[in-house]
Amino acid sequence: MVQKICRKMLVVVTIMILFASIQSLASAQISEYQRNPLSGSQVFFQKGCAGCHSILDVGGNIGPDLGKVELNYSFFGVASIMWNHAPNMLNKFEALDISFPELSSEEMNALITFLSYLNYMERPSDPERGRELFTQKKCVRCHSVGGIGGNVGPALDRFRPYQSPVFITTAFWNKAQKMAESMLEMGIKRPVFEGNEIMDIMAFIRENAEVARGDYRRIYTQPGDPKAGEALLAKKRCTHCHNINGEEKGIGPDLGKSDLRISFTKIAGRMWNHGPKMWRAMSKENIPVPKFSETEMSDVLSYIYFAAIQERGDNPLNGELLIFEKGCNSCHPIAGKGGDADLAPDLAEISSELELNTPTKVITEMWNHIQSMGLSVEEVGMAWPTIDSREMADITSYIVRLAKPKP
Ligand code: HEC
Ligand code: HEC
Ligand code: HEC
Ligand code: HEC
Numbered sequence: 001m002v003q004k005i006c007r008k009m010l011v012v013v014t015i016m017i018l019f020a021s022i023q024s025l026a027s028a029q030i031s032e033y034q035r036n037p038l039s040g041s042q043v044f045f046q047k048g049c050a051g052c053h054s055i056l057d058v059g060g061n062i063g064p065d066l067g068k069v070e071l072n073y074s075f076f077g078v079a080s081i082m083w084n085h086a087p088n089m090l091n092k093f094e095a096l097d098i099s100f101p102e103l104s105s106e107e108m109n110a111l112i113t114f115l116s117y118l119n120y121m122e123r124p125s126d127p128e129r130g131r132e133l134f135t136q137k138k139c140v141r142c143h144s145v146g147g148i149g150g151n152v153g154p155a156l157d158r159f160r161p162y163q164s165p166v167f168i169t170t171a172f173w174n175k176a177q178k179m180a181e182s183m184l185e186m187g188i189k190r191p192v193f194e195g196n197e198i199m200d201i202m203a204f205i206r207e208n209a210e211v212a213r214g215d216y217r218r219i220y221t222q223p224g225d226p227k228a229g230e231a232l233l234a235k236k237r238c239t240h241c242h243n244i245n246g247e248e249k250g251i252g253p254d255l256g257k258s259d260l261r262i263s264f265t266k267i268a269g270r271m272w273n274h275g276p277k278m279w280r281a282m283s284k285e286n287i288p289v290p291k292f293s294e295t296e297m298s299d300v301l302s303y304i305y306f307a308a309i310q311e312r313g314d315n316p317l318n319g320e321l322l323i324f325e326k327g328c329n330s331c332h333p334i335a336g337k338g339g340d341a342d343l344a345p346d347l348a349e350i351s352s353e354l355e356l357n358t359p360t361k362v363i364t365e366m367w368n369h370i371q372s373m374g375l376s377v378e379e380v381g382m383a384w385p386t387i388d389s390r391e392m393a394d395i396t397s398y399i400v401r402l403a404k405p406k407p
Contacts, residue, residue, distance in 0.1 A: 040114025
């Protein structure tokens, strides 16, 4: 029993640490849940999800480790994944005699928000791989770590205490142009970064740097604030060239559409990789290359992440088509039409009765009825109707619209 409680504590504490860097998300368009994705980690734990799923090795191992699968999570993306996996999950629930976790719409919102932020979290890093990269990418020709390496650029030992990648990525960005110049001089190809490479290099520096006079500090950062990030994007004139989920501006790519549902260091890596082209565009547009403080960097990148995971435009008309295509309407009547009222409730009626006025509420109802829906799908010999993330946005917005206006 004690062991079990300790394990539970470990899960909660670990998740709290993992999320310390993205805790306070705040913006006018951001929900309460998104301002505090941690609340969702508690639902994840309370509802027994952690009994079957780990997040980065902490938790159960019956289902996949949700911190490790690369799912490009978005709000509707998570909802669709949970829906599509329902039959398999249900089998496991039955086999293990676990009662199905019903959720309130608040819990659903918190849970989905939590899961949709998993991609912003850094993956575990590998110092040995970092050592190889430090040589392969020729950093070692100009920089030393632990006394080994060149002295064209400063020694990198000063980054040892920093647990958060924001310090090195900010320094990297601020010095990027000068670095590019000395690379050109020395005939060294400018490196680009993929995947977890920045994290691996950081891990190498942390393990091998000289410790300055007993300085064993571990320095974390303040979490990013996307609301401040939004303002900074305008202030630093990024928005001169980039839109966020808007019309193309024709100079830089739309950052909301750029598939940047990736971790902090990966977004920073993409900025670095695009650096030279961006600088050329900046000099053409007479915009000075902006420098960042660490806080500004976290704010801007958290906003870019937030913008990238927003589902763009739901289309209730398409939702109406999908209700037929997916066979929902062969069981559910809609305002008395089609379906079989003995088999399944009328979707227009339940939308009014249960006041399903947000997609989250619809998703919650769907989830809580998965068991009986699963049985009746089996009965009529249908395959489980899978729904992708866009379809989930369209279908749920259609069901929201079905509610009769209140007299
Ligand atoms: C009884 C064990 C069990 C519990 C409890 C459980 N799951 Fe699962 N879950 C699974 C299994 C098994 C799969 C894999 C199913 C498959 O591959 O189709 C899965 C798959 C998933 C996936 C898709 C992962 C992927 O790689 O595609 C998500 C997301 C998920 N579960 C979320 C949750 C959430 C949220 C909860 C808590 C409300 C939860 N699960 C509770 C067993 C469980
Ligand atoms: C051709 C030489 C050269 C190469 C190769 C090079 N750098 Fe640099 N780097 C520099 C110079 C020069 C500076 C300092 C620029 C300045 O002071 O404005 C610098 C600055 C930095 C800084 C900021 C240091 C600080 O204290 O603020 C970091 C971090 C950094 N480099 C990391 C790297 C990494 C990691 C690699 C390999 C991927 C790399 N550099 C490759 C020359 C290089
Ligand atoms: C003068 C125009 C201009 C300004 C100002 C500008 N950018 Fe860019 N940006 C570009 C261009 C052009 C590209 C694409 C470069 C390429 O294709 O290599 C780009 C690419 C990017 C990318 C990579 C996108 C992707 O799809 O991988 C990110 C992230 C980015 N910019 C962020 C910013 C931020 C943050 C700012 C403000 C600090 C900013 N940019 C300011 C022109 C600009
Ligand atoms: C094979 C028949 C069948 C199909 C196909 C089906 N459902 Fe259901 N659905 C049911 C049953 C049965 C229930 C559970 C009713 C209950 O438990 O009271 C249900 C419940 C629901 C609920 C919750 C209703 C409530 O009372 O809160 C929603 C929302 C819903 N389904 C939407 C859908 C959507 C969207 C589709 C298509 C992707 C779909 N259903 C496909 C049979 C079906």
